[in-house]
Amino acid sequence: MKICNKCDAGNEVMHYRKICKACYRQEVLDYKKTVKGVVSVIYHNQINNTRKRGMEDVSYTQSELQDFLVDETNFMELYTAWVSSDYLKDLKPSVDRDDDYKSYSLDNIQVMTQEEHFAKSGLDRVEGFNLKASTPVYGIAQDGSVTEYFSIHEAARQTNSHYTNIWNVCMGNRKSAAKHKWRFKYEQ
Numbered sequence: 467m468k469i470c471n472k473c474d475a476g477n478e479v480m481h482y483r484k485i486c487k488a489c490y491r492q493e494v495l496d497y498k499k500t501v502k503g504v505v506s507v508i509y510h511n512q513i514n515n516t517r518k519r520g521m522e523d524v525s526y527t528q529s530e531l532q533d534f535l536v537d538e539t540n541f542m543e544l545y546t547a548w549v550s551s552d553y554l555k556d557l558k559p560s561v562d563r564d565d566d567y568k569s570y571s572l573d574n575i576q577v578m579t580q581e582e583h584f585a586k587s588g589l590d591r592v593e594g595f596n597l598k599a600s601t602p603v604y605g606i607a608q609d610g611s612v613t614e615y616f617s618i619h620e621a622a623r624q625t626n627s628h629y630t631n632i633w634n635v636c637m638g639n640r641k642s643a644a645k646h647k648w649r650f651k652y653e654q
């Protein structure tokens with residue numbers, strides 16, 4: 467029996483890999499946090515979606531999708547914010563179609579955070595019911611008045627601002643957004 471030499475748990479290696487189950491699981495988790503891993507998950511979800519709904523096939527390959535997202539969209543901006551948030555689910559970059567009646571093509575997709583995606587698809591967290599999954603913030607106006615918003619996305623909607631800008635103010639990377647200072651309600 468071969469013992470995993472990647473960790474010191476003394477586990478047996480999986481018969482088709484050189485590492486143990488635990489190390490393999492960790493490798494998969496690490497991969498899912500890379501740009502390639504995120505794009506791969508997005509791509510395969512799209513393929514599954516088109517099959518489930520009987521839509522036209524996705525009209526690009528995974529690497530074409532990655533090049534497009536990295537070069538032509540704000541994907542990297544969102545990805546970086548997601549990494550520095552320690553992989554907060556709400557901030558994970560996701561891809562949505564502009565026109566829901568058309569299938570996935572490079573001219574019919576846009577990048578947004580997971581939270582924006584949910585908000586757009588009209589799920590209950592738009593109404594503020596799913597508070598646990600959102601990141602509540604305080605907006606401090608120039609006159610000093612403070613407003614609480616149940617999520618960054620809700621704050622962006624109400625103040626005509628952008629999600630990433632508010633997030634960056636909260637993180638201290640930026641002074642203000644939409645003429646407001648922003649603070650997380652809870653320490654992140």
Ligand SMILES: [Zn+2]
Binds near residue numbers: 477487488
């Ligand atoms: Zn191991």
